[in-house]
Amino acid sequence: MSSPTQALSHQSLRLSDVHRKAQLWRGIVSISLIEGRNLQPMDTNGLSDPYVKFRMGHQKYKSKTIPKTLNPQWREQFDFHLYEEQGGFIDITVWDKDAGKRDDFMGRWDVSSLAFSPTATPSLLETATQTLSSFKAGLKTHLY
Template structure:
């Protein structure tokens, strides 16, 4: 455990974001399994942040390379399997199991940057646990080869894997997403998943290769089914999309051109740049005024 960096942001109705201030918490100095109420002054800002922090040891969370994969070691795998065997079904009821995810690579991603490349990284979410790969720059076919382990609290949870394009200080661009129910995982089988859009309704561009292992205790998993699910604390905020912005700019340009052409046409009619066109336009205007007069008065003038 080390230093926890906290940023406070403000967002108005126009989706404009502004950072109000920052603060730090030395996690190593806090006692375990206790509610720690902290009032932290914000740097470069008037005000303070009131926090309630509870540190609970959580087994299984880690990030490593393929060469030091935890479940690849037979002795370590045996220890983990023993921890979740039938004989330990009534111990530490909240510790249901462990999930290991190998994030291997992605192929044929969407080009989010101007030169036709992207700077992709991968975000993994399981409940309130979030782990992230490093960024690989200027490629549409990144190879991360990282191993992530998560503690399982609910066997009915869904693993969400999202690929983003790093964009400096700006919010990252969305490159695709997959959602994998834990109960659908087949141990040790590399799988290729087609990336989908944010709503997981349509196929997006590209695919991601994952290999997953799941070890859990069936008795604990069954008991946890009848308890309330853990509240999700992560807010899914909509980020600015370069693709949508470009589409909206094109729409504005087309509307502006149409209005400009209409104004120029009307101007040419009044200036009699084309005698026949101006005559037809004024005749049509007179007919329209005459019909409107009849509709309003209900009579005909001869």
């Protein structure tokens, strides 16, 4: 049986979830993951099984894994909601899928969410579309 302290803590967690879900978002960041080129081979066969993870705050997405390639074609889209108080970064990581063991880290790229504000400068938007070594992700933004 839970104590009154645990019950109160659980209730406050539920209230914070309700508050978070009730927040109004001010825009959508739409990320189009297009392809990777000349990725580093991570497996003994000289290839990789790459996939990409995206995270912004509590929102997370993972691409499909493309087996046995150094030039994956994803052609996937992921939409993030931008909230008024939300700042920080979109964290983009590239991984090699390994069956039966820990996946291999291949690279990381952080994009400031400020790059997607209505007041973003062209140079800030250009920075947001740079590549991570040979990794290429097309970024498209739609702010409503």
